[in-house]
Amino acid sequence: MYISRLALNVRRPEAIRLLSSPYRMHAAVENAFPPDACRASDEGRILWRIDSSPSPTNKTWLYVVSHDRPDFSHIAEQCGWPTTSTGETKDYSPVLGRLDAGQVWRFRLKANPARKVLVDQGRDLNPKVVGTVQGCVTMSQQMDWLLNRAEDHGFRVASGSDGSPILTVSQRHTERYERKKKRVTITTAMYDGILTVSDPDLLRHALCFGMGRAKGFGCGLLTVSPVS
Template identity: 40%
Template sequence: MHLTRFRFNTARLGSRRLLSSPQMLHAAVLSSFADLPKQRDDGSRVLWRIDSTSRAEIHLYIVSPDKPDLTHLVEQAGWPATGRWETQDYGPFLSRLASGDRWSFRLTANPVHSVRCKDEQPTKWTAHIGHLHQMRWLLQRQERSGFTVLEKTAEKRVTPDRDQHELIVHDQRTLAFRKSGNGKPVTLVTVTYDGLLEVTDPQALRRTLIQGLGRAKAYGCGLMTLAAR
């Protein structure tokens, strides 16, 4: 597995076009590989996420079984003369994960639930809108994903019943575009989670990090990354 980071040159038209279209960016990520990426036997796949620390500093993160070549992105949306991307072997880090480890994490996800308006109608996926529901969506998945979000001490809680975890939900976005090929409209609600976690099942967490969490993985959702606290 490989972890790659690329910085966009936000002054360039190519960057603005890619960042405004999840469909175009999805295609650009897939174009980083000589052969069309396929999900591996271990469930690993290409995952990507956009991180924005400011309007002028926006990064693309990619986790992938194969090493990508981002030359086309440097030419379209980077600094062709001096721009580079960073790719690291992700395997050693994944293999070192151990129960009890504590990490900061970030995840951009598409928190949805299945609803049925009428008994005779089929269920459909509907986005969680409120932050409490979005937070609960992640907390409901933490055990099987191999981690637990740390709880705050009582003195750090703003409200006793709604501020229990070291978890922030922010940057809610509604993405609307059409699928290439069939032209069907797609609308996604995405949010970013930042928090602190403790590893409870290293093998399950490794699966989460290489397989992704939730839906809409082709459009920049599901990639969780860890960082030292």
């Protein structure tokens, strides 16, 4: 597995066009790999995420996790700084291999926090009850979404001295797109915090396969970094 990133020049028209549409960005990421490249395997799948760093760096990055090494030259040519950088790619194995229970890491995750709600559609004595997926829209719902799923993905969100989780939720948006003449609505949020590894294998799976829904829309990519 590889983890890669490419700085995007948000002043360039093509970068603005890609960033305004997850469909276009998804297609650009797909085109970073040859047609016969592995999109998903037992080791992982293609995941991507857009990160906007606060000032003073004020940079926007495209992060990608993939089975094969990507070629970002086409994106850099139109959306980046092609004369100075065509992206950075690193072997993910050293990070994945050294995960161990009890370790503490800083993490970031862009997710589509959603829940399944049962809806009664019956009109007789034996009503049919079906599930519909609804976005978690409040701050409390979005925090609970991650806290309730963390253990299933091999980690716990660490707590501060006051017992509250070391977790912030930002960039909370409800995004609407048109797809095949249908409106698609996706709730997204960026999670930043500190985690403690509880199950290294489950966490490795989360890092390589993502968390939650809407991975094609740039959600699901979880990354970890040392706590400084």
